[in-house]
Amino acid sequence: MDDQIKVAVRPLVEYVYRSGSIESGFRSVTTLTEGTKAHRKLQKDYDEDDESEVFLQTEMVYDHLLFVIEGRCDGLLRTKEGFTIDEIKSTSGSLQNITEDTYPVHWAQAKCYAYMYTRQQTLKEMNVQLTYFQKESEETKKFIKSYSFQELEDFIFTLLESYAPYAKWLKEHERELKNSARDLQFPYESYRKGQRQLAGAVYKTIVEKKTLFATAPTGIGKTISTLFPAVKAIGEGDLKKIFYLTARTTTRQTAEEAFRLMENKGLNVKSVTITAKDKICFTEEKLCTKEHCPFADGFYDRINEAVLDILSNEKEMSREVIERYARKHMVCPFEYSLELAYASDAVICDYNYIFDPRVSLKRIFDETKKQTVLLVDEAHNLVDRARDMYSASLDKRMFLELKRLYKHSQVFESAKLINDFFIRLRKQTEGEQYQVLQEVDEEFNELIEKFIEDAEQELFNGNEREGGQALLDAFFAALSWSRIVKLYDEQYVAYVEVNRNEVMIKMFCLDPSTVVYQAGKSFKSRVYFSATLSPLQYFLLMLGGKEDDYTVSIPSPFSKEQTDVRVHPLSTRFRDREGSVLPIVQSLEAVIKNSPGNYIIFFPSYQYMNRVFEEWTSCNTGIPTIIQGPGMTEYERENFLIKFQSDQKESLLAFAVLGGIFSEGVDLKGDRLNGVFLVGVGLPQIGIERELIKDYFSRNGQNGYDIAYVFPGMNKILQAGGRLIRTETDTGIIMLFDDRYLQPKYKKMMPDEWKDFRIF
Missing domain, CATH: 3.40.50.300 (P-loop containing nucleotide triphosphate hydrolases)
Incomplete structure (x- = not known):
């Protein structure tokens, strides 16, 4: 049968049974997960004839669709009374809060496995067991029910009845997509x-x-x-x-x-764009709880209908489209976009x-x-x-704050021990700002794991305190640390940074x-x-x-004649920057007055940019000037770029930083941009992390200095310079301010169309 739908048990039952509200960020990642540790621990206690992680599959026809359902059950237990499917769930909460009827979705998952096995073995009935495991106490709570084959089969058909409209849409769309893509x-x-x-x-x-x-x-x-x-x-x-x-x-x-x-x-x-949560959230507080947000309240009761509605009526699911449908169905737009990501092409x-x-x-x-x-x-x-994604850091400050907020609790005790460890670290640095560690102290990792357990319990119990957000932030930071510790190897380094009473420890990914x-x-x-x-x-x-x-x-489609490349061989090295300010200003004025138009000058730092800007404005050239500010809003960015018009009578000079928001992804075609000035060779600022990268690659037989500084720096230069020529008809000036461009190493890294430069 062509109309075959392959679906795993878990997404099938979650689609049909999910309900309720979006909980806090904590609950969404910790409540009743499938924790592999819990599985392995309980599965070790199975009898000799029992099996774990058993793959099961079955096929069923419903509404002219062939459903291939498959999954892996946690346990298949054999006793004199018959066979039992065991479904294991772990929790940080109290087992007292879990009753037989608390989680229907777990029964649904286990019953699917039971049906597949009874059908495969032609059994008349089968037991289904839910085993809940409390992660801290390692206690278990079990519920068991018996079902006939007919009851299980009826249940499966009820599942498919709810899932079929979505499955049918998927199949029809898959056919339409394939045909339209082929043609x-x-x-x-x-x-x-x-x-x-x-x-x-x-x-x-x-x-x-x-x-x-x-x-x-x-x-x-x-x-x-x-x-x-x-x-x-x-x-x-x-x-x-x-x-x-x-x-x-x-x-x-x-x-x-x-x-x-x-x-x-x-x-x-069907294409979907995921917009960051803080940008697309409808509420000012940005708290994902039913108490604070009507779009989180009852989210899972409405999400299936919301997904099917937008998929049935829209092709391009941009931010604006998602927001419109999210308001229509009263669902969180960010979580909505994540759901659509799983369903879209x-x-x-x-x-x-x-x-x-x-x-x-x-x-x-x-x-x-x-x-x-x-x-x-x-x-x-x-x-x-x-490097950022796979690094992790923790600050002494957050644990000191938790000591103050969570007195007379387990969180206080674990936060105190971590704070004490930070104090010892500070003493070990002997007045130095940085200290590289040979390895991450196992004692510290154990303290972090204990804190995670205590914080998880406190958060799970939902005790309202003044420091709820502080605890949540520390919990996620500790969780990130715990996750990265498992990856820590020779491609990482750990270091401590001390700034007066503040202490920070970081696992830094040197080689990603x-x-x-x-x-x-x-x-x-x-x-x-x-x-x-x-x-x-x-x-x-x-x-x-x-x-x-x-x-x-791919070679450039543009000709060398489109770009007038000039090198002004002065030194922009840190020690020489003050002396470079006036020559840069004089060059800017000469070029712009000789060739009026719109220009951007890029600098390696805000400090350098602001110093040249100060000198430029004091010269009173009469040329309109704008400058990039740190942390500009979207409106401010758009207002900055809209100043670049192709038909304006006056010239314009914009000051910006290399590697910033205007040096990449900005498309100023034609006379919207007539020239780009690039100050320096883009080298990142010397600092502890760049030096650690340099040393690591040098030890491993590479040119550590080039990897840490030169290559990333020139990449910023090439990106910023790339703002100028966007089409076959664009022309303009690129001026490079630095004598290092005359060196073979730097000239070699230039694009071919830049290499025939002239010295200014």
Whole structure:
């Protein structure tokens, strides 16, 4: 039968039985999870004839659909009285709060396994047992029921009756998507130079289940060149799902536009954009509890209908569309978008939903991953982002605060012990600001685990205290520490930072290559692409590249004549910066007055930028000037960019920082931008972490200085310089302020179209 629906037991019963409200962030991740430790502990006590982790599968026809239901039961117990399915759940709460009828979804899950086994073995009846395990006390509480085969079969049909409308929609849409993807033509009249080569490389990568690292210059249309072949792979049955991952809102919008373009050419695809919770939340408090938010209250009672409604009526589920339907169905827009991510064909989102162990989409099953491609845009950003995702730190301050707030409780005791440990660490540093540790102290890790248990119990019991949020923040920080400890190896280092009475300890990920590789390896294929994935060997090293991975470097479609590149060989090194201020100001004025237009000057730091800005304004050049501020709102960013108009009579000079919000993902075509000034070579500021990276790679036979400083720095330069030439008709000036551009090392890292520069 063509209309086959393959579904695992857990998502099936959760779809039908979920109900109630969104709880706090704590409860959503800790309440009655499947804890593998609890499973293993209880399964060890099984009798010799009992089995654990038993795979079961059955097929059933309902409403002209063939359902293939499968899953793995925790235990299959054999006794003289017959067979029993054992379903294990662990909890941090009191077992006294759990009755036989507290969690119908758990009975539903166990009854599915019981039905599959009775049918497989042609049994007339079977026992179903729920075993609840209290993680701290290790006590258990068991409930057992007996069901006839007919009761179990009737139950399964009741499940399918509720699930079938959604399943039928899925099947019909899958057919429409595949047909429309197969027939889809490239949405432009012709390929730009380099687009066909990139699209071909992406398609080959997907079909052959490989990884691709692609350098493709700004302006060739990387987004459509990666999405189009992925869609064609869906049409040919080689793929089912696309994740388009990026670090910036502007590039997410470009991906939305690409899907819109293909939809206008007949593609029937469901794409969803995930917007960060703090941006899309409807309430000011941003608290996910039924007491504080009407969109959280009863969320799970309404979510299935909300999902089916939007999927049946919309193709592009952007932030605005999700907000409209969320208000219609009274559901939390952020959690709504996560639900849609599991149901959609394409997901546009930040890197962290795949790579960050704290927030990744946990319900993506391996079977789905095997049919999914990761398209990682601006992949040069993933290096430092991955370091952040897989590092963890804890502060003395948070535990000292908990001592004050939670007197006469277990939290007080565990927080006190951790605070005492921090005091000992401070004494060990002997007045130094930083101290690198040989390893993470096992005593400290044990204290953190004990704190997690005590905090979990306090939070689970819901005791209202003044410091509820402080405890929640500390709990999640400790949980993150506990998670990263398990990954800690030779690619990490731990260090202590002391600032007066404050003490911070951090596990810092020096080399993110292994964790990035592990996070992506379950997916069918991975495509890492950027305009500045250069030098390529550096990014292969940092992002877990293997010898058999594919690489492609697309030449620029733009001519050298479009860019007038100049080098002003002065020193912008830290010790020489004050002396560089006036020459930079004089050069700016000379260039802009000789070639009026819109310009941006990028600096390696706010301090340097502000100093030159101060000198520039004191010179009273009469040229309108704007400056980037730290922590600009979306409105302020938009207002900054809107100043760049192609038809304005006066020139404009904008001051901005390298690696900031205006140096990437900004598209100022034509005369909206006539020139870019780049001050320095972009080297990151010298600091403890950069020095640790340098030392680590030097010890491992690499050029540690280049890896820690030079390559990341030049990447920022190339990104900022890439704001200038966006189309075949753009022209303009790039001026590089630094004498190091005359050195062979730096000249080698320049794009070909920059290398024929003239000295200013």
